[in-house]
Amino acid sequence: MCMRDGLLAGFAAGLLAAGVLALPATSPAAAAEGRYGFGTPATPEELARFFAIPPDGRGLPPGRGTVARGATVFAEQCVACHGEKLEGIPTPGIGGDKLIGGRGSLATKTPVKTVESYWPYATTLFDYVKRAMPFSAPGSLPDDDVYAVVAYILSQAKIIGPDDTLDATTLPKVAMPNRDGFFPDPRPERRLYR
């Protein structure tokens, strides 16, 4: 550590002496703190366009959406690839996943993994739809429409009621059927050491 600090200080001094401080970043201050100082501070405005929503709902945007509005969004934006009944469309060129069904199938010989049967958190659905859907125009939905279409999918899956509204407070509280269906990786598998 000490050696690195010394090197950095020397490096910064060298830059000063050579008069090359027109190069961005590396300031004597950064070097004194043991940093290279490359890069520039990121401002809150720059970071505002990013999101990733964990299960506690941190970072969920303002806005709200009803199941009724979601039915319209789904019909306009999703149905072509995911089907009238959210059953998925496997035809070439489309390939939208089946979104509902499969509850109770996970321990059978033909498990069907969908938002309804498998996904542990409703926040993941919001995050993913806002991020990557509709596949043909990712990230194009206004937040109200994301809340709405998530509400529609969850109501078709009978996880929330047909009159429910989702927003930053209610979404993280949605109880997904497979919430407790996951456990930490036990590998390397102990049985291989018997």
Added chain:
Amino acid sequence: MTHPPVPIDEKARRQIDGMIAAEARHLAARRAAEDACPCQDGMFPAGPAASRRRFLFAAGSAGAAAVAAPALAQTAPPGAQYFAPQADPTKEQGRPVAGDGGYGSRSQFETEVRWRYPTPNEHTSWSMTPLDHMLGNLTPSGLHFERHHGGIPTIDPNRHLLFVHGLVDGPRKFTMADLKRFPSVTRRHFIECSGNGLTEWNKPTLKTVQGTHGLLSTSEWTGVLFSTIAREVGLKDEAAWVLAEGADAAVMTRSIPMEKMLQDAILAYGQNGEAIRPEQGYPLRLLLPGFEGNTHIKWLRRLEVSDKPFMTREETSKYTDLMADGKARLFTLEMDAKSVITFPSGEMKLPGPGFYTIAGFAWSGRGRIQSVDVSTDGGKTWVPARLDTVPEPICTVRFSLPWTWDGKPAVLQSRCTDETGYIQPTLRELVAIRGANGPFGSVYHLNAIQSWAVAADGSITNVHA
């Protein structure tokens, strides 16, 4: 291999049938090329005897070449340019120096290509490395396997930024020029998709090692250690996870334990001595040695330091391992030790009894490969193989074993042990632990011993033994 037959639903059958068909198309194209190109004899193709017909590359592969050399498109495979072969290259001058514009291409006689898994949507799909035709330990960058969820973006490196924020003292952004000013590391590591072999759980399905194991590639990677960047931004005490996010249409995200990030994560911009290929994340990708391929976020634009994982779609809906009891393993990140024989392997044909050098790859996500054993009798007896490359941490090794085939049916297998003492299991052992609930049960992390049957006529097939 005897476990109860697995009922396969309609979706699974469609996927598997599609994959078999895609492999068959690829094999037909390869045979057509081999048939016309006697230079391939050394690889023991199982196709018809090589004839001296004029070199003609199969339709379908010609499209990519058309971009590079429109006038010569019919006659050069992807990644090559066509030149008229010389009758006697000692009697006339060859091509002028740097006539290629300054960037070389492979020989027009080399026809190996990746082939794509026929998912219905070609923007979310994967392609496999032709392991059976690899001549060394590193995968040529143009043959590195691919898995994309929203196509391959075209990113101007001069405009690309990496943001590092969250539980840090000072959030920062870095240009590519900034990142390249930091001290760098250069290390050889494999990347393997945890879906490698997913068709092979229940019965032998694909014919070639490209199909069964082709979601594996090895490169030399160059970049900045995450730990270097961590000191620049300053980590808070609660920092336990890092969300990595890509700049593609999937805006791919995975949560990575901080322990791993600080251990050996690389923000890589170099691959095999040049800039990372667009399909591999140009201009910047996350490299997590030994973790499943999906976590090596390509087109990396953001690292958000957090106290908890984010539970993104890829780490819940996908890349979790559903066991027979209906519960699923979460964050199954490490790739277990694995090996496979690539010569001889599926769809090759030994011309007759005699001497052969059995060869293949072994690798482990937990460290170096310690040893590899080979069996020619389906696992009854084992012989230590020679390691042909120096084992490096979390990197493939090539192994080989001289073998005199007596012309009788044989079953070839390889089994590796890594430096932790983990021994590659049999398929029977894995299925006993994880259950056999079909192609939509536990599909990932198949690292079982692979068997190739040698028939009396020399033909090699994929079997469960």
